[in-house]
Every structure is written in structure tokens, then in C-alpha cells.
Amino acid sequence: xxxxxxxxxxxxxxxxxxxxxxxxxxxxxxxxxxxxxxxxxxxxxxxxxxxxxxxxxxxxxxxxxxxxxxxxxxxxxxxxxxxxxxxxxxxxxxxxxxxxxxxxxxxxxxxxxxxxxxxxxxxxxxxxxxxxxxxxxxxxxxxxxxxxxxxxxxxxxxxxxxxxxxxxxxxxxxxxxxxxxxxxxxxxxxxxxxxxxxxxxxxxxxxx
Numbered sequence: 698x699x700x701x702x703x704x705x706x707x708x709x710x711x712x713x714x715x716x717x718x719x720x721x722x723x724x725x726x727x728x729x730x731x732x733x734x735x736x737x738x739x740x741x742x743x744x745x746x747x748x749x750x751x752x753x754x755x756x757x758x759x760x761x762x763x764x765x766x767x768x769x770x771x772x773x774x775x776x777x778x779x780x781x782x783x784x785x786x787x788x789x790x791x792x793x794x795x796x797x798x799x800x801x802x803x804x805x806x807x808x809x810x811x812x813x814x815x816x817x818x819x820x821x822x823x824x825x826x827x828x829x830x831x832x833x834x835x836x837x838x839x840x841x842x843x844x845x846x847x848x849x850x851x852x853x854x855x856x857x858x859x860x861x862x863x864x865x866x867x868x869x870x871x872x873x874x875x876x877x878x879x880x881x882x883x884x885x886x887x888x889x890x891x892x893x894x895x896x897x898x899x900x901x902x903x904x905x
Contacts, residue, residue, distance in 0.1 A: 700815065702822050702894065707842040713822050713894060715815075716901050722805070722812040729881060732806035735796045736882040747787030750775040756782075803881070810884045811900075820890045822897070826854045826861040836865040844889070851887035853879060855895040 698721055702713045715721075750756075756775030763770050771778070777785045814820040821843060828835035840850065849870045854861040856876035865873045872887060876899045884890060 700822055702824055703843075704824050705826075705839045705842065710824060713897070715822075715897065719808045719900055720812050720815050722808045724813050725806070725809050728802060728806050729809055729885075732798055732803055732881050733885065735798045735803075736880050738794050738796045740882075741794050743790035743792060745788035746790040747784035749785075749787075750777060750783030753781070753783045806881050807884075810881055811890075814884065814890050819888060820892060822892050822894055824894050826852065826858055826891075826893045828860060828864055831860045831863045833864060833867045836861070836871075837868060840868070840871070843891070848889065849887040850889045850891060851879065851883055853890060853892045853896050855893050856899055858893065861893075 698715050698717055699712045700715055700720075701709045702711045704710050750773070753775040756773035760771050760774055761768065774782060776782045811820065828839075844850070847870060850872070852861060852865055852871065852873045854873065854875045858875055862873050862875070865871055872883065874883065876896065
């Protein structure tokens with residue numbers, strides 16, 4: 698399938714052939730949702746953490762003798778029954794909540810999202826992301842040609858394009874990735890996708 702090709706001034710300079718296997722895939726919300734949950738689970742950072750009775754400090758000595766005190770028997774002040782003791786069934790940062798999905802499902806979900814973005818006119822193919830000067834001003838000028846008002850944008854450059862990273866990293870609501878290193882979650886978090894022409898072949902050569 699063919700789609701318009703634009704330059705950095707948002708001027709159509711021709712057309713580009715896109716592979717149907719990547720950009721003409723039917724929308725599959727269930728698959729996209731499943732892969733999104735997997736990617737979100739891998740970003741989970743365990744923060745809450747409680748100590749068990751074996752990790753709480755102190756309690757090496759029995760509080761009082763076992764019998765003939767009139768009080769309940771206790772073995773250690775580290776018991777969960779004591780204030781300042783260990784916590785039973787509390788949150789632990791050793792839990793692994795990351796889910797998995799096979800590569801073919803992940804690849805198909807990515808193609809589904811790219812196809813949806815193209816169909817909704819939220820994907821632009823740009824001939825090049827190379828600037829005369831690797832400065833934020835150059836990237837900001839390019840975005841103004843495409844967008845009337847600021848919004849979330851994902852720039853996908855070719856694998857060896859280091860200049861686009863330095864030029865666009867300080868612009869709010871803009872994320873820059875190179876090659877096929879972006880995820881389904883990255884595409885869903887941004888409204889518009891700008892794809893460099895030379896990066897198309899890198900997407901099609903990804904092994905499932």
C-alpha cells in the first residue's frame with residue numbers, strides 16, 4: 698500500500714510503499730490489551746516492603762520466663778503480636794509480577810497499532826530526521842509545521858540516527874526512539890507517530 702511522504706516542512710514530496718504485513722493489519726483490541734498489560738507489568742517498580750520477624754532488629758532474648766509470671770508466654774519481641782515486631786503477610790519487594798507473551802503476539806500487536814494509527818491519520822512518514830544543527834530549536838520548528846497545537850508525539854528514527862535524540866530530548870510530551878526499540882505502550886501513550894522513511898525497513902526485518 699502507498700502513503701504520502703512528507704518533508705520536515707510538512708510538504709508532500711512523494712509517496713512511499715508500506716508493507717501490508719505491518720501497516721494493513723485488522724484491529725485486534727483484545728490482543729493489544731493483553732500485550733499492553735504485559736508491558737505495564739514489566740514497568741512495575743516494587744516500593745512497599747515490610748520486614749518479617751526474622752528481619753526485625755532485636756529480640757534475641759526471651760522477654761520473660763515461660764511459666765509462673767501470670768502473663769502470656771512469649772518467645773521474642775520480634776513476634777508479629779508485638780508492637781515493632783515483624784509483619785505477617787505484608788507487601789514484599791521480592792515479588793515478581795511481570796507477565797510474559799510470545800514474540801509473535803507482541804509483533805502482531807505492534808503491527809495492529811501501527812495499522813490503526815495509519816488508518817486514523819495519526820501516522821506521518823517523514824523523509825528524514827536529519828537537521829543542520831542538532832539543537833532543540835530545529836526539532837521544535839519541524840513539529841510546528843505538522844501540529845497546530847502541542848500534543849503527545851512519538852518520533853521513530855532509524856537505528857543510527859543519534860542526532861534526533863539530542864535535538865528532541867528536551868521537548869515536552871515528545872518521546873524519541875530509534876529502530877524497532879519502541880513498544881505497543883509507547884504508541885498508545887502518544888497521539889501522533891512520526892516515522893522516518895529509512896526506519897520502515899528496520900520494522901519489517903524484525904524477527905517474530
